[in-house]
Amino acid sequence: MSAIFKRDLRGYFSSPLGFVFVAAFLIIMNLAFYVTNILSGKENLKTVFSVMLYGLIVVIPILTMRTFSEDYKQRTDQLLLTSPVKASGIVLGKFFAALTVFLIGLAFTVIQVIVIAAFGTPNMGSVIGNYIAVIAAASVYIAIGVFISSLTENQLVAAIASLGIFVGILLMDFSYSLVRADWLKAILYWVSLYRRFNTFYLGVFSIADFFYYISISAVFVFLTVRVLEKKRWS
Amino acid sequence: MIEVSSLTKTYGKKRGIDRISFVVEEGDIVGFLGPNGAGKTTTMNIITGYLSANSGAARIGGVDVLEDPVEAKKKIGYLPEQPPLYLDMTVEEYLNFIFDLKLVKDLKRKKHLNEICELVGLTDHFKRLIRNLSKGYKQRVGLAQALIGNPEVLILDEPTVGLDPKQIIEIRNVIKNLGKNRTIILSTHILQEVSAICERVLVINNGQIVADDKPENLSALITGDRKLTVRVSGPRDSVRRVLRGVEGVQYAEATIQAERGSYDFLVEAQPNVDIRKPMFSALARSGYPILQLKSMELSLEDIFIKLVEEKKKSYVSTSKQGKKPKSDLHVNVSESTSADFDDIAPLVTKNEDEPEIDVSRTDDQTF
Ligand SMILES: Nc1ncnc2c1ncn2[C@@H]1O[C@H](COP(=O)(O)OP(=O)(O)OP(=O)(O)O)[C@@H](O)[C@H]1O
Numbered sequence: 305m306s307a308i309f310k311r312d313l314r315g316y317f318s319s320p321l322g323f324v325f326v327a328a329f330l331i332i333m334n335l336a337f338y339v340t341n342i343l344s345g346k347e348n349l350k351t352v353f354s355v356m357l358y359g360l361i362v363v364i365p366i367l368t369m370r371t372f373s374e375d376y377k378q379r380t381d382q383l384l385l386t387s388p389v390k391a392s393g394i395v396l397g398k399f400f401a402a403l404t405v406f407l408i409g410l411a412f413t414v415i416q417v418i419v420i421a422a423f424g425t426p427n428m429g430s431v432i433g434n435y436i437a438v439i440a441a442a443s444v445y446i447a448i449g450v451f452i453s454s455l456t457e458n459q460l461v462a463a464i465a466s467l468g469i470f471v472g473i474l475l476m477d478f479s480y481s482l483v484r485a486d487w488l489k490a491i492l493y494w495v496s497l498y499r500r501f502n503t504f505y506l507g508v509f510s511i512a513d514f515f516y517y518i519s520i521s522a523v524f525v526f527l528t529v530r531v532l533e534k535k536r537w538s
Numbered sequence: 539m540i541e542v543s544s545l546t547k548t549y550g551k552k553r554g555i556d557r558i559s560f561v562v563e564e565g566d567i568v569g570f571l572g573p574n575g576a577g578k579t580t581t582m583n584i585i586t587g588y589l590s591a592n593s594g595a596a597r598i599g600g601v602d603v604l605e606d607p608v609e610a611k612k613k614i615g616y617l618p619e620q621p622p623l624y625l626d627m628t629v630e631e632y633l634n635f636i637f638d639l640k641l642v643k644d645l646k647r648k649k650h651l652n653e654i655c656e657l658v659g660l661t662d663h664f665k666r667l668i669r670n671l672s673k674g675y676k677q678r679v680g681l682a683q684a685l686i687g688n689p690e691v692l693i694l695d696e697p698t699v700g701l702d703p704k705q706i707i708e709i710r711n712v713i714k715n716l717g718k719n720r721t722i723i724l725s726t727h728i729l730q731e732v733s734a735i736c737e738r739v740l741v742i743n744n745g746q747i748v749a750d751d752k753p754e755n756l757s758a759l760i761t762g763d764r765k766l767t768v769r770v771s772g773p774r775d776s777v778r779r780v781l782r783g784v785e786g787v788q789y790a791e792a793t794i795q796a797e798r799g800s801y802d803f804l805v806e807a808q809p810n811v812d813i814r815k816p817m818f819s820a821l822a823r824s825g826y827p828i829l830q831l832k833s834m835e836l837s838l839e840d841i842f843i844k845l846v847e848e849k850k851k852s853y854v855s856t857s858k859q860g861k862k863p864k865s866d867l868h869v870n871v872s873e874s875t876s877a878d879f880d881d882i883a884p885l886v887t888k889n890e891d892e893p894e895i896d897v898s899r900t901d902d903q904t905f
């Protein structure tokens with residue numbers, strides 16, 4: 305697993321992909337920061353994290369589109385699948401490589417937080433809580449993106465399909481306030497990655513919601529492992 | 539070392555391989571020989587755990603590939619049909635990655651990688667980006683990859699494809715040397731390749747093993763054929779007439795215009811007749827000088843076609859009695875003028891005006 309992790313991490317930065325991801329992420333973050341904080345003159349950390357959460361919709365597909373698709377195309381999946389590594393090791397290696405690139409991008413946003421802190425007095429505990437929660441939420445996106453990538457050898461298809469699914473999740477989130485039926489509300493709340501985040505914005509670290517994100521990530525990692533194992537029977 | 543029993547694999551409705559069974563002893567070099575679509579790659583993919591068979595089992599050193607894949611895969615070095623390379627890495631980075639991936643523990647990294655590069659002739663390309671290597675060198679990187687960790691078993695799918703004639707001979711020697719203390723299965727379309735490297739050959743056609751023997755025993759299976767290529771200066775039709783008039787000649791046909799005013803003829807003698815002297819005299823009498831005379835040893839190529847043909851004939855004669863099986867098939871052995879290229883003749887070359895033997899069919903049960 306560590307060999308695959310290292311190889312993929314290196315792969316992100318031996319091609320433009322890793323840089324494109326980090327750049328796209330930071331552009332979105334800085335634009336939003338400029339608009340919401342500097343123009344309005346308010347120092348508001350909540351907007352930083354909510355923009356981040358929405359920004360992931362666009363940037364995570366860039367990060368994950370290649371994970372398996374590229375291997376299928378170059379037939380390197382054959383190398384991985386005939387090496388003495390379990391399918392779960394392959395998936396986790398790739399998943400954590402993508403997550404690490406995300407963390408690199410995320411690290412740059414710390415500058416914004418410091419700027420805000422200089423103007424106001426943000427609660428440090430809440431900031432750290434929000435960071436942890438964003439990482440957990442991002443891991444859901446990444447797990448979904450990796451899963452989609454394991455289904456096709458076409459990167460572009462993987463990217464567009466991931467984007468479509470992320471937008472779909474967002475739309476379900478929007479429709480939450482529009483529907484009346486309680487049971488439907490309950491379902492929409494359950495699948496919404498955003499509504500759940502409200503507790504974190506408020507400065508409360510909700511262990512339950514944190515584990516929700518981790519479990520959904522685990523489900524998609526598991527599904528990806530199944531896809532790899534089933535490929536043998538094609 | 540390698541035990542394969544009754545492997546069957548279908549792709550949808552299409553048959554990949556059908557009840558393939560064989561055993562390879564430790565230290566053997568075995569060649570899979572067969573035309574396109576015969577099932578060589580499929581068999582190898584199953585042995586290496588990349589694909590699963592519909593039924594049957596494959597064991598490496600007593601370990602079932604399905605039951606304990608990690609343990610089985612540790613024993614295998616695999617060079618797939620298309621070398622699985624990360625183009626964005628240098629040779630050095632890639633081989634280091636493989637070293638980690640294969641969990642090699644008991645070897646000194648640097649020394650081991652250097653030895654392998656030396657062996658496959660990659661030392662000068664160690665720092666190069668794989669993307670920029672030529673096809674032949676990419677193939678070498680693929681081979682190097684298979685050798686990392688000194689696996690007991692090597693599975694090489696068409697290892698010399700894409701190499702130039704000089705490199706082919708080099709890599710064949712490498713494989714032959716590796717085979718001294720390893721078990722190797724390699725696949726090829728090239729009959730000369732198996733006789734050059736292998737101690738045993740499994741002829742695969744249409745998903746089934748049609749022969750399993752030593753290369754030299756296979757040649758002994760079929761006797762009596764004797765083919766010559768003769769280059770004669772003179773008008774084509776008259777020379778052919780003279781050749782056909784020679785006693786003992788069963789078949790003579792011009793193949794190509796070799797030089798200005800001279801043609802190459804493929805001449806086949808009747809069983810156990812040496813036609814060289816009478817042919818020489820006859821041509822000399824008619825005033826057509828012989829420019830070149832080559833005797834074509836019975837190659838595995840002929841044998842392969844014979845085997846397929848035999849199967850076909852026996853099938854036809856048992857199933858469609860009354861209808862005479864096609865006979866009198868002549869197979870044009872491919873030939874070349876340079877000794878270097880002799881080794882890389884393609885599997886089947888047909889003469890235009892001869893009945894076709896479809897050795898590449900995959901979709902029916904004729905054989
Ligand atoms: N992924 C696949 N899907 C459908 N059919 C396949 C697939 N792979 C192989 N086949 C079929 O299985 C049969 C055996 O193919 P295989 O690749 O094993 O042949 P081969 O002996 O390696 O041929 P070649 O010499 O061309 O490499 C062929 O008829 C092929 O069309």
Ligand SMILES: [Mg+2]
Nearest residue numbers: 578579580619
């Ligand atoms: Mg093949």
